[in-house]
Amino acid sequence: MRTHKASLPMLFSVVFMDMVGFGFIIPLIPDYIAKFGGSPALAGLLQASYAIGQFFAAPIVGRLSDRYGRKPLFLFSIGGTFLSLLLLGFAPSIGFLFLSRILDGLTGGNITVAQSYIVDITDNRNRARGLGLIGMAFGLGFIIGPLFGGLLSQFGIAVPAFVAAGIALVNLLLIGFVLPESLTAERKAELAKNPRRAFSGRLLLETLRRRGTGPVLHMTIIYSFAFVLFESMFAIFASTALGLDSKTRGLLLAYVGLLVAFVQGGLVGALAKRFDERKLAVAGISMAAGGLLLYALSPSLVVLVIALLPLSIGSGIGSTMLRTLLTKSVPRESSGGTLGIASSVESLTRIAGPLAGGALLGLLGLRIPGIAASILAGYTAWFGYRFLIKEDCLAEGAAACSEPAV
Secondary structure, X not given: OOOOOOHHHHHHHHHHHHHHHHHHHHHHHHHHHHHOOXXXXXXXXXXXXXXXXXXXXXXHHHHHHHHHOHHHHHHHHHHHHHHHHHHHHOOXXXXXXXXXXXXXXXXXXXXXXXXXXXXXXXXXXXXXXHHHHHHHXXXXXXXXXXXXXXXXHHXXXXXXXXXXXXXXXXXXXXXXXXXXXXXXXXXXXXXXXXXXXXXXXXXXXXXXXXXXXXXXXXXXXXXHHHHHHHHHHHHHHHHHOOOOOHHHHHHHHHHXXXXXXXXXXXXXXXHHHHOOHXXXXXXXXXXXXXXXXXXXXXXXXXXXXXXXXXXXXXXXXXXXXXXXXXXXXXXXXXXXXXXXXXXXXXXXXXXXXXXXXXXXXXXXXXXXXXXXHHHXXXXXXXXXXXXXXXXXXXXXXXXXXOOEOO
């Protein structure tokens, strides 16, 4: 890696602590809804409100980080998280719950900034490892966060929110006094020549039409939607179809997070050195598609545990490779903008996914969201084989890949 190699452990710590704080709240959303007399359907809308805020904010945060540096936007993002968690802890009504989640979403571009930071301090050869470490921090945060959030809630429903706010405050201090700025004057000048554009339907269509970026972004959109279908309906499926209690569901989420962290933190970097990244993306998503189908058809806890193994490993490989291919399909100075577009689209899937999953579950049955997710993941793998492996322009270089298709 180039300069700031020592920043990777610090960046890992920042993302990890941020996701631990976020994970504290996940298992408690239904409890907050119940506390204020809301319906179960409102829990999905509450989760979607965070994604709506992030959808509009992530590209703006990304552009501002290109102009003013990664550090100031890290401080802005995690500062917003700190305030939103305090608001959640003191929330006197359901309206304040929504205000808390929307505020966190509007200031929640820290993952986009972290990915841009990685692009700043790595080259093409090392980028998969750097992005994998961010994925590992993300996964580990989701192992520890929900488990400890559930334990802390025994002392009061607001306790996890206040502890998470304390973690965010520590993160602010670490970023302010320890994490170095990665955006050099030279890099800032590069980015100024190719500024990120605000997200719009037109920009998305333009990006999808590009020879190399388009197919990878298409895969990212479809697979993200498939995974959100699984993720948003998992607790309901495990509880209703298999009769699993909250403790068992928490352990299963920890199991998934541990597998993903292992893959993204070490395995994916080793695999990327030995195998073609396009083939790894297709293989990983294919594995996840099989795991999703087995999950949807699981008759017991044992089968569910088995199903989550290929699902987690495949998703860890596939999602990391898609991110890596996205950054390599455009010139380096444009990679941050492409990641911002991807983050916005993924936020859209986090709005649509829970709504679609709930509709499928209510209209067609408990197992249909998982089956639909498997079909979508299978389509993504086929699409990747068709357009990334058989018709590949990535080998022609980022400049060629970012040109519009003729």
